[in-house]
Amino acid sequence: MSKTIWIVVANRVTARIFAADNPLGAIDEVETLLHPESRVPEQSLVSDKPGRTTDRAGPGRQSSDPDTTQHAREAALFAAQIAATLARARTEARYGTLVIAAPPAFLGVLRKALDAQTQNTVTLELDKDLAHLDARALRARLPERLVRSET
Template identity: 45%
Template sequence: MSAAFESTGWQQRRYRLAPWVRRHPTVAHRLPFFPPQEHTVNKSMVLVIADKSRARLFKADTPLGPITEIEAFAHPKGRLPARELVSDAHGRAFDSAGQGRHAMENDVDPRRQEALRFATALAERLEQGRVRREFDRLGLVASPQFLGLLRDALSDACRAQVCLELDKDLTQLGQARDIRERLPEKLYSTL
């Protein structure tokens, strides 16, 4: 294998040369050859089917094929009413003038806060999967409110791998084939 060296101060870079360059040695020193990346036609995809209280991860090996469940998450606090999520009564304060008192209320809805916690935990799991290269593409299928929370919780690198977003709540469906029937025929493009 012939090689070309490019001097950049104290460093030396070594490149593999393209096969056609070997026939033309006069241009060999100017044209580095970067090997092609791995074949990208059959990349795997992970689908996240979620709402504020549960999530299921499915894997799709082909854009037209079936999906298989790989992991499930439950967040029971996502189903609780707001009064059960808050343990204490609202605080009380005196008026600035006079002798009246009134209750102080939180600005944050406790149910939304629990949904945000679950979305953040799910986004952390997806980030771990991305780092471990468990998937090449990501699909998000969630109820409209939770889809926004999940999208905001994803890292930029994970968000770049999203190729499908649907605002449907499919968590009530039991079988993977029932979920697959309600998804687009072609999950992702192979280009």
């Protein structure tokens, strides 16, 4: 198993993967994933207006809201893409442990997308959007020790 630590900082548009050779060391960017569809306005992502329903209790028709928005679907698709990248890298032994930082809502979506083996490699989660930071600024915002010490 690799001793390399991967740090994944993501939001619904960008996921950046950094690597550290030791828990106290500097980090270097390994890969960037982009999902520009998440930036597109909601009405541009759907082909037509929401369906209409008739209310039995009152006059007229009203539009029905879909159960999930297109932005939520796009976030789930991007989380699945990130999860697949992490699973593939794990099977290739490119990292041994993971640190994940993402805004709270996207962190939950990403957590659901990870398979059990990849989830077991996660040693730290931060509910913050740090995807815009460069490697040096990001390292300064992370805990001094990236993984818990084995005792």
